Amino acid sequence: MEKIVSLCKRRGFIFPSSEIYGGFAAIYDFGPYGVELENNIKKEWWKTMVQEREDIVGLDSSIFMHPKVWEASGHVSGFSDPLAECKNCHSRLRVDHLLEDIGVMADEKMSEEEINNIFNKNKDKIKCPNCGKKDFSQAKKFNLLVKSNLGNFTEDWDKQPAYLRGETCQGIYINYKNILDTARVKIPFGIAQIGKAFRNEITARQFIFRTREFEQMEMQYFTSPENEMEAYEELRKARWKFYMDIGINKKNLKWHKHENLVFYAKEAYDIEYNYPFGFKELEGVHARGDYDLSRHAKFSGKDLSYTDPKTNKKYTPHIIESSVGVGRTALAVLCDAYTEEEIDDRRQTTDDRSASAKVLACEQQIRSTALRHKAGTAAEMRVVLKIDKKLAPIKVAVFPLLKNKPELVKKAKSIYDELKTKFMCEFDDHGNIGKRYRRQDEIGTPYCVTVDFESLEDKAVTVRERDGMKQERVEITELSNYLVNELTG
Numbered sequence: 001m002e003k004i005v006s007l008c009k010r011r012g013f014i015f016p017s018s019e020i021y022g023g024f025a026a027i028y029d030f031g032p033y034g035v036e037l038e039n040n041i042k043k044e045w046w047k048t049m050v051q052e053r054e055d056i057v058g059l060d061s062s063i064f065m066h067p068k069v070w071e072a073s074g075h076v077s078g079f080s081d082p083l084a085e086c087k088n089c090h091s092r093l094r095v096d097h098l099l100e101d102i103g104v105m106a107d108e109k110m111s112e113e114e115i116n117n118i119f120n121k122n123k124d125k126i127k128c129p130n131c132g133k134k135d136f137s138q139a140k141k142f143n144l145l146v147k148s149n150l151g152n153f154t155e156d157w158d159k160q161p162a163y164l165r166g167e168t169c170q171g172i173y174i175n176y177k178n179i180l181d182t183a184r185v186k187i188p189f190g191i192a193q194i195g196k197a198f199r200n201e202i203t204a205r206q207f208i209f210r211t212r213e214f215e216q217m218e219m220q221y222f223t224s225p226e227n228e229m230e231a232y233e234e235l236r237k238a239r240w241k242f243y244m245d246i247g248i249n250k251k252n253l254k255w256h257k258h259e260n261l262v263f264y265a266k267e268a269y270d271i272e273y274n275y276p277f278g279f280k281e282l283e284g285v286h287a288r289g290d291y292d293l294s295r296h297a298k299f300s301g302k303d304l305s306y307t308d309p310k311t312n313k314k315y316t317p318h319i320i321e322s323s324v325g326v327g328r329t330a331l332a333v334l335c336d337a338y339t340e341e342e343i344d345d346r347r348q349t350t351d352d353r354s355a356s357a358k359v360l361a362c363e364q365q366i367r368s369t370a371l372r373h374k375a376g377t378a379a380e381m382r383v384v385l386k387i388d389k390k391l392a393p394i395k396v397a398v399f400p401l402l403k404n405k406p407e408l409v410k411k412a413k414s415i416y417d418e419l420k421t422k423f424m425c426e427f428d429d430h431g432n433i434g435k436r437y438r439r440q441d442e443i444g445t446p447y448c449v450t451v452d453f454e455s456l457e458d459k460a461v462t463v464r465e466r467d468g469m470k471q472e473r474v475e476i477t478e479l480s481n482y483l484v485n486e487l488t489g
C-alpha cells in the first residue's frame with residue numbers, strides 16, 4: 001500500500017487535500033493523471049450502464065435535497081457507526097472495525113447497547129491500532145450525515161440542517177416519477193448517476209478506500225415484484241463482467257453474501273477486491289424490495305405506484321441496486337496494475353536496424369536507473385502500471401530521441417500535434433530516453449513513440465509497447481491508424 005500511495009503522490013495521481021495547510025483528514029485531490037484515470041473509469045461505467053442499455057437512462061440530480069428525503073430514507077435516525085475513544089491517545093475508532101480485526105462480526109443494525117455488550121466482552125483482546133493500549137471509552141453511535149446551513153440564516157441552523165447527500169441514489173428515487181412520466185420508459189427500467197457523496201466517516205485510514213467526500217456510480221433498476229430476483233441475477237452477472245472488461249484479475253475479486261439482511265432486503269451481495277489490507281467491499285449489488293419508493297411515497301404523500309399497461313395491475317416498484325465508489329475502483333485498478341518486474345533481455349525484440357538499435361541502447365538506461373530488486377542481487381527492476389488501455393491516463397507518449405536536435409524535436413512535435421487530436425498524449429523531451437520510458441511505465445502509458453535520426457530519412461518511428469517492451473518500426477503516415485487499432489482493437 002505504501003508503494004501505491006508513494007507512486008500516486010510522486011507521479012501526480014492523488015494528493016492529500018489542503019497539503020500546504022498540513023492536510024485535511026480523509027479528503028484527497030486527484031491530480032493530472034488521477035483525474036484522467038477517474039474520468040476513464042466513469043466513461044467505461046457509463047458506457048456499459050447507459051450507452052449500451054436500452055432500458056437504462058442517466059440522471060444528474062443535485063447534491064442538496066429536501067431534508068425530509070433523509071428522514072424517509074432512514075439516514076437521519078439510522079445512518080450511524082459505533083465510535084469509541086482510546087483513553088490513552090484519544091484516537092477515535094470504529095468499534096465494528098476493532099471487533100472485525102479480532103474476527104468478531106458486529107452487525108450494523110445492532111443498538112448501542114448490543115454493540116457495547118460485545119465490545120465489553122472482547123475489550124481485553126483489542127489493542128488501539130495507534131498506541132497499542134487497551135483502554136477504551138464505551139461505544140457511542142455517531143450519525144454519518146454531513147450537515148450544512150444551506151438556506152438557513154438562523155443561529156441554531158443545526159437544529160434544521162440541510163444535509164449533503166450521503167448517497168447519490170436518493171436523488172434517483174425522488175426523480176423516479178419525473179423520469180417515468182417524461183422519458184418514455186416502462187418497467188423494468190433503470191436510472192444511473194455518478195456524483196459526489198459525503199459521509200462523516202469516523203476513521204480516516206486506508207488512503208482513498210474510505211474518505212469523507214467521494215464519488216459514487218449508482219444504478220437503481222425498477223422492476224415488478226415478480227421480476228425482481230431474475231433482474232437481480234442478471235445485474236450481478238453484468239457487474240462481474242464489468243470488472244473483467246476493465247482488466248481486473250479475477251483472482252482478486254470475490255462475492256460476499258450478506259448473512260444478516262435488513263428487514264426489507266431480498267438479497268445482498270458485495271463484490272470484494274483483494275486490497276493490500278485484505279478483501280474489502282468494492283461494490284454493493286442489492287435487491288431492496290419496495291422499501292425505497294414506499295418510504296418516499298409515505299413521507300411525501302405522493303403516489304409512486306406503477307400500473308402495468310398490459311395487466312392493469314398496480315404495485316410499488318421493487319428496486320435492485322448497483323453501487324460503487326469511483327475512488328475505490330481507482331484504488332483497485334491501481335493495486336491490480338502495479339507491477340515490479342525484472343528486466344529480462346530475452347523479452348526485448350532486437351531489431352537489426354540502426355535506429356531501433358539506438359532506442360534499444362537508450363532503454364538500457366532503464367536498467368542503470370531502475371530499482372535494485374534486493375540488496376546484493378544483480379537483477380534490475382522496473383515499476384510498471386499494467387493498466388487496461390481503456391483506463392490508462394495517457395495513451396501515447398511522443399519523444400524526440402535527443403532534446404538538442406531541433407529537427408528531431410520539430411518532427412516529434414508535429415507527430416504529437418496530430419495524435420493529440422485522437423488520444424490523451426504527452427510530449428516529453430526531458431532527461432534521457434531511459435528516464436522517459438521509466439516515467440511512462442510508472443503512469444501506465446501503453447505506447448511510446450520515438451523519433452530518431454533515421455526517422456528523417458525513412459519517415460518511420462519506433463513504437464514501444466509497455467508490457468512486453470516490444471519495439472516496432474512504424475511508418476509515420478500509418479502511425480495514427482496503427483495506434484487506433486492497437487488501442488481500441
Ligand code: GAP
Pocket residue numbers: 166167168169199201208209210211212214216218281282283284323324325326327328
Ligand atoms: N446506495 C447504497 C450505498 O450507498 P454503501 O455500501 O454505503 O451503499 C456503496 O456504499 C459504495 O460506495 C461502496 O461499495 C463503496 O464503493 C463506496 N463508498 C461508500 N462509502 C465510501 C467512503 N467513505 N469512501 C469511499 N467510497 C465509499
